[in-house]
Amino acid sequence: PLAQIGVTGLAVMGSNLARNFARHGHVVAVHNRSYSKTQTLLDAHGSDGTFVASESIEDFVASLEKPRKVVIMVKAGDPTDAVIEELAGVMDEGDIIIDGGNALYTDTIRRESSLKDRGLLFVGAGISGGEEGALNGPSIMPGGPAKSYESVGPLLESISAHVDGTPCCTHIGPDGSGHFVKMVHNGIEYADMQLIGEAYNLLRDALGMDPDAVADVFRQWNEGDLESYLVEITAQVLAHKDAKTGKPLVDVIVDAAEQKGTGRWTVKSALDLGVPVTGIAEAVFARALSGARGQREASKGLASGTLSAKPEDIETFTEDIRSALYASKVVAYSQGFDQIAAGSAEYDWNLHPGDLATIWRGGCIIRARFLNRIKDAYDENPELPALLLAPYFRDAVENAVDSWRRVVSTATLLGIPVPGFASALSYYDGLRAERLPAALTQGLRDFFGAHTYERIDADGKFHTLWSEDRSEIEA
Numbered sequence: 411p412l413a414q415i416g417v418t419g420l421a422v423m424g425s426n427l428a429r430n431f432a433r434h435g436h437v438v439a440v441h442n443r444s445y446s447k448t449q450t451l452l453d454a455h456g457s458d459g460t461f462v463a464s465e466s467i468e469d470f471v472a473s474l475e476k477p478r479k480v481v482i483m484v485k486a487g488d489p490t491d492a493v494i495e496e497l498a499g500v501m502d503e504g505d506i507i508i509d510g511g512n513a514l515y516t517d518t519i520r521r522e523s524s525l526k527d528r529g530l531l532f533v534g535a536g537i538s539g540g541e542e543g544a545l546n547g548p549s550i551m552p553g554g555p556a557k558s559y560e561s562v563g564p565l566l567e568s569i570s571a572h573v574d575g576t577p578c579c580t581h582i583g584p585d586g587s588g589h590f591v592k593m594v595h596n597g598i599e600y601a602d603m604q605l606i607g608e609a610y611n612l613l614r615d616a617l618g619m620d621p622d623a624v625a626d627v628f629r630q631w632n633e634g635d636l637e638s639y640l641v642e643i644t645a646q647v648l649a650h651k652d653a654k655t656g657k658p659l660v661d662v663i664v665d666a667a668e669q670k671g672t673g674r675w676t677v678k679s680a681l682d683l684g685v686p687v688t689g690i691a692e693a694v695f696a697r698a699l700s701g702a703r704g705q706r707e708a709s710k711g712l713a714s715g716t717l718s719a720k721p722e723d724i725e726t727f728t729e730d731i732r733s734a735l736y737a738s739k740v741v742a743y744s745q746g747f748d749q750i751a752a753g754s755a756e757y758d759w760n761l762h763p764g765d766l767a768t769i770w771r772g773g774c775i776i777r778a779r780f781l782n783r784i785k786d787a788y789d790e791n792p793e794l795p796a797l798l799l800a801p802y803f804r805d806a807v808e809n810a811v812d813s814w815r816r817v818v819s820t821a822t823l824l825g826i827p828v829p830g831f832a833s834a835l836s837y838y839d840g841l842r843a844e845r846l847p848a849a850l851t852q853g854l855r856d857f858f859g860a861h862t863y864e865r866i867d868a869d870g871k872f873h874t875l876w877s878e879d880r881s882e883i884e885a
């Protein structure tokens with residue numbers, strides 16, 4: 411039989427996606443540059459469903475029904491371009507190429523435009539959920555021409571995660587929008603993990619809990635508003651003992667976090683768009699600091715100054731940390747959604763934030779109860795100026811703010827780093843401030859560069875003649 415869908419690139423992600431399609435009753439054409447991976451898939455999992463294997467790209471494309479639909483799951487960057495080029499050479503007008511790798515959205519914009527000129531439809535699909543998600547149901551964020559979704563959508567929806575019967579897959583918008591929102595999703599994931607790390611660190615260093623006790627706290631938190639995949643697996647990782655030493659595994663892992671780059675991409679894009687995603691940026695920089703091993707080693711003798719005593723009321727401070735975590739998380743998500751709105755405006759994508767919250771409820775790493783609240787917030791008011799201002803989140807943050815301040819000030823007095831909590835709180839205070847010192851910044855800019863300023867009591871732009879008689883002129 412002709413295959414309904416093809417997958418090329420059969421490393422861990424591609425194999426699992428191919429198996430997921432097969433398990434859902436689709437005939438799946440499979441291909442890999444080196445045939446050995448294809449053979450491995452067939453040997454180990456051929457019984458998952460109907461696979462049609464090809465050694466050459468020509469046979470692979472010929473084994474598909476028209477319009478042909480091929481998912482590429484190869485290393486992002488040049489390999490993706492190479493595979494697109496090979497496919498495009500043998501495909502016909504109206505065929506569809508889906509890039510499921512972690513492509514940079516600007517690459518996706520470029521590829522979509524060049525393939526359109528050649529009569530092919532290109533779908534840049536963000537796929538979240540790692541290996542496990544690829545096999546059992548990921549969250550899928552396909553961008554590209556709306557027409558492509560008519561035939562690709564049902565296939566992708568069939569293999570995606572589902573929450574309350576709703577697939578965690580929807581058409582995101584044109585060209586690079588799917589990979590853009592996947593990128594911001596990953597950035598939010600960085601922020602979320604950083605905040606969880608800070609909470610863990612405070613429970614240990616400010617309250618003296620051991621990893622088992624901290625695991626119990628996270629397990630309890632997972633019963634409430636913080637319920638999420640990341641909080642759940644935090645408890646599991648903390649409770650795990652190293653087989654070799656019998657110690658908590660977390661105590662034998664080197665404390666230098668690595669990154670593959672999507673967090674950095676998110677921050678670079680945010681800088682270009684002028685959106686303050688402080689939560690994501692702090693997370694990216696915190697990983698960089700942790701990885702600066704030589705500098706850290708050389709800095710170990712730096713004076714702490716006089717430190718305060720640790721909090722005595724463990725229960726109250728634990729609850730304060732929970733509140734600070736929740737409030738900081740609201741800020742990080744609010745900023746991430748601001749970036750999505752800014753990207754949407756910049757590229758004319760007409761994105762719907764509520765749809766993203768809907769498809770992130772399952773399958774992906776940031777899946778959480780919380781996302782239902784975000785969906786509700788945008789259902790209620792699609793024009794929300796900021797997620798933080800939706801009534802539910804506003805209440806949550808306002809109720810947490812006293813705890814948040816106690817946590818940030820206590821951490822500071824104890825010499826415990828909390829870049830995520832502290833910068834989220836500063837962002838919050840910056841947003842709600844009546845006046846910001848930006849007025850002085852404008853004054854300084856006008857002084858040294860005649861950059862002009864606006865007045866609170868008159869329209870137009872003004873300049874003070876700083877090096878003359880200091881009178882004001884209208885610019």
Ligand code: NBP
Pocket residue numbers: 419420421422423424442443444447483484485486488489492493510511512513537538539540541
């Ligand atoms: P890798 O990113 O490790 O890529 C390996 C695959 O790329 C192999 O099939 C390899 O073929 C193929 N390939 C390379 Br490398 N260069 C090629 C070329 N020039 N032409 C043709 N094929 C080439 O695989 P992965 O870890 O399964 O990830 C696949 C994609 O999914 C990546 O973009 C990755 O960023 C993304 N990803 C996503 C998640 C997630 O949670 N969503 C997780 C992990 C990865 P070979 O066998 O012949 O060498």
